[in-house]
Amino acid sequence: MFFILTxxxxxxxxxxGLLAFGYLAWRRPVLGFGLVLFFCPLYLLKIGNxxxxxxxxxxxxxxxxxxxxxKGRFYWPEKKxxxxxxxxLAGASLSTIFSPDIRTSLGVLKSWFxxxxxxxxxxxxxxxxxQQLKIVLSCxxxxxxxxxxxxxxxxxxxxxxxxxxxxxxxxxxxHLAMYLAPTFIVALxxxxxxxxxxxxxxxxxxxxxxxxxxxxxxxxxxxxxxxxAGALVFxxxxxxxxxxxxxxxxxxxxLALLLFLAAGVSQMNSEKLNNLLNSDRSSWQSRLIxxxxxxxxxxxxxxxxxxxxxxxxxxxxxxxxxxxxLEWAVPQPHNLFLAFxxxxxxxxxxxxxxxxxxxLYDIWKNAKNRSxxxxxxxxxxxxxxHGLVDTxxxxxxxxLIFWAIIALGYKANRxxx
Numbered sequence: 001m002f003f004i005l006t007x008x009x010x011x012x013x014x015x016x017g018l019l020a021f022g023y024l025a026w027r028r029p030v031l032g033f034g035l036v037l038f039f040c041p042l043y044l045l046k047i048g049n050x051x052x053x054x055x056x057x058x059x060x061x062x063x064x065x066x067x068x069x070x071k072g073r074f075y076w077p078e079k080k081x082x083x084x085x086x087x088x089l090a091g092a093s094l095s096t097i098f099s100p101d102i103r104t105s106l107g108v109l110k111s112w113f114x115x116x117x118x119x120x121x122x123x124x125x126x127x128x129x130x131q132q133l134k135i136v137l138s139c140x141x142x143x144x145x146x147x148x149x150x151x152x153x154x155x156x157x158x159x160x161x162x163x164x165x166x167x168x169x170x171x172x173x174x175h176l177a178m179y180l181a182p183t184f185i186v187a188l189x190x191x192x193x194x195x196x197x198x199x200x201x202x203x204x205x206x207x208x209x210x211x212x213x214x215x216x217x218x219x220x221x222x223x224x225x226x227x228x229a230g231a232l233v234f235x236x237x238x239x240x241x242x243x244x245x246x247x248x249x250x251x252x253x254x255l256a257l258l259l260f261l262a263a264g265v266s267q268m269n270s271e272k273l274n275n276l277l278n279s280d281r282s283s284w285q286s287r288l289i290x291x292x293x294x295x296x297x298x299x300x301x302x303x304x305x306x307x308x309x310x311x312x313x314x315x316x317x318x319x320x321x322x323x324x325x326l327e328w329a330v331p332q333p334h335n336l337f338l339a340f341x342x343x344x345x346x347x348x349x350x351x352x353x354x355x356x357x358x359x360l361y362d363i364w365k366n367a368k369n370r371s372x373x374x375x376x377x378x379x380x381x382x383x384x385x386h387g388l389v390d391t392x393x394x395x396x397x398x399x400l401i402f403w404a405i406i407a408l409g410y411k412a413n414r415x416x417x
Contacts, residue, residue, distance in 0.1 A: 091348025099307025144183025
């Protein structure tokens with residue numbers, strides 16, 4: 001769902017805004033990098049009939065500023081990271097070449113692969129210390145706080161989906177939750193990292209707003225993934241003796257745990273949970289059908305997949321092999337790994353799994369006395385866990401956040417405390 005900018009005054013305001021952003025990025029590139037993440041929701045604004053959104057424009061501006069100012073050699077990731085990244089991009093490119101709808105696939109390749117990877121490369125080169133990493137994370141958490149506040153405004157006016165869930169200006173409640181979940185984790189991390197009391201209060205308020213919006217989205221997948229990611233990373237922190245269990249850490253983690261446990265208890269007798277567990281037309285049953293269809297697509301296109309961005313088209317074509325679908329509008333296969341295999345081919349899937357493996361190993365190996373690394377690791381784990389039941393990567397904003405978190409985690413592991 002896009003809001004298309006078409007009028008003259010909209011283009012004038014956009015030009016002024018982009019020029020101002022370009023000037024700020026030139027003077028303060030780290031803040032400019034962070035503001036791209038802050039403005040992630042602007043991917044919903046499409047620029048006329050051009051194949052570009054406002055978020056695309058911001059990414060290209062920060063990249064252009066970086067290359068114009070760059071002096072000396074580029075900073076490249078180590079080979080164990082660079083090789084899977086190349087495989088991932090190559091797989092997506094090959095799948096695009098053989099796509100039945102090359103125009104759509106090129107758009108996905110641009111906005112969900114190459115631009116996010118370019119953005120991450122810029123971050124690797126401009127971020128020099130952990131204070132700068134905290135600035136970028138603060139921008140991301142601030143974005144989530146603003147989106148959550150706006151979403152709660154939708155709730156106040158009872159502007160909900162037909163089944164009583166909060167989606168705000170996103171296409172679905174799950175999309176809202178998928179954007180807010182990683183920003184919520186980052187906000188919790190900032191509460192732990194910050195030493196100033198009032199800054200901790202600000203992030204606590206932001207986290208509470210995000211929790212409220214995530215709760216009213218009733219996205220059970222996001223709830224469970226946040227809880228599981230937090231539990232796994234906290235156990236790793238305890239095992240590696242990274243975080244002292246002082247009052248600040250204990251209160252933050254305990255409150256977050258209690259909030260989500262209370263959310264779970266509140267659903268014990270809800271109609272949504274009852275339908276999920278007992279109905280033969282629930283969203284879970286629909287996912288089972290989608291996964292079966294995806295498996296058949298993979299069996300017929302194991303190497304190159306079907307092409308980025310064409311799952312909906314193929315999904316409808318495969319109807320003839322199955323009973324009537326429970327859900328017809330299915331732009332993605334509701335599973336992160338199936339999505340990579342289908343839309344980036346086997347090469348892309350191998351690159352993605354390899355990248356995740358080296359990232360998680362890097363976090364585990366270097367986590368001692370690096371609490372910032374573990375917070376970023378929690379976001380990565382969240383992506384993977386929620387990705388088991390939803391297609392968490394395959395949106396403009398989520399792809400950008402994903403690549404940014406990988407880059408920030410890589411840098412945090414290689415910067416002195």
